[in-house]
Amino acid sequence: MASEKKMDCVILGLLSHESLTGYEIKKRMDTSLNYFWGASFGSIYPTLSSMLDNGLVTKSDDTDSGRNKQIYSITQKGREYLLDWLKRPVEKDIMRYETLMKIFFGNEGGEEITAQHINAFKTKIQRELSKLFCIEKILQDCLNDDSTHKYYLLTVQFGIKTYSAYLEWCDDALKTLSEK
Amino acid sequence: MASEKKMDCVILGLLSHESLTGYEIKKRMDTSLNYFWGASFGSIYPTLSSMLDNGLVTKSDDTDSGRNKQIYSITQKGREYLLDWLKRPVEKDIMRYETLMKIFFGNEGGEEITAQHINAFKTKIQRELSKLFCIEKILQDCLNDDSTHKYYLLTVQFGIKTYSAYLEWCDDALKTLSEK
């Protein structure tokens, strides 16, 4: 019943659209996927190796660039594996917000500390939100260039909706906090 | 730089309000904290043991109940440890939404599969949201009984705000999906 490792699936998902190096996969994780998924090199490279062994991807050396790049591409088997995962229902969505934990236990620290955490959260979210608005604009402009863009846009809009809600909550919460 | 384990802090936070058994701690995690944190028995009991060794909690046997309960209480040292953590800035808030990943890669599976995931998500969130509304009502009614309740209410309202935003997104997303 081994809680299936999702790393394979994220990587295959990225490769389903274009061939990439491990380094590029990491970059995608840190940008496009960053607010709902993440991964380190220490998990990306070993996963790529094992997927190569299992025939889910192929590897080709890129010597052109002068750099020693390993470019990975998805195979037919990999595409089937990905589709199979896509069809299955979601196992779990996880949220681990340390911020909320600090607020939940805020009574121990008091109002001021709690307000500081809310303000720090607000600042962080505002920054993220403006990034998302930029991405939304870019995606909307090239929506018809590629059928994947519609799906990317959906997740960006999810981020915009939720981050906007977070900001509303921050203001309400600061008000509630200061009330007697 | 050991990415500080938060399990201690959650447990200490719960114990800062009332003495509890490991089993009761698990229940709190599954109800009050469940939408922004989680833990299994396999992590709760060992953490309690190590905190006992470190003098952050004390243990007392409850023989009254007929059951063999181990009731844990926070110590002064534990309270200081908790406060110290509360004062420090948040390290990271993590979101790992498999649902969003399936949607991000939705182009590979197609519209119908994606719509199914959105609908399943919507149903789950609706259920969670109505639970949160109940809790909100209860907390509002006994807001002045205990100073901790204000903080609990803040997190519940966070949940309500974000889940409501999720639902709005679901409807928008289903519309966007079906559009050409």
Add this chain to the structure above:
DNA sequence: CTTACCATGTAAGGCGTTACATGATTCA
């Protein structure tokens, strides 16, 4: 010429889950 970025990988170890093991009590 040196800083930032590109690029790949390994090793150790932390954290936490799942599954296993056990048994008492409550309630229908």
Add this chain to the structure above:
DNA sequence: TGAATCATGTAACGCCTTACATGGTAAG
């Protein structure tokens, strides 16, 4: 009397991060 819940714990193992280790290239 059997199912659900209360109650505690361990063992194995999976997953992923951090830190380490190495070296090339682009740009200022």
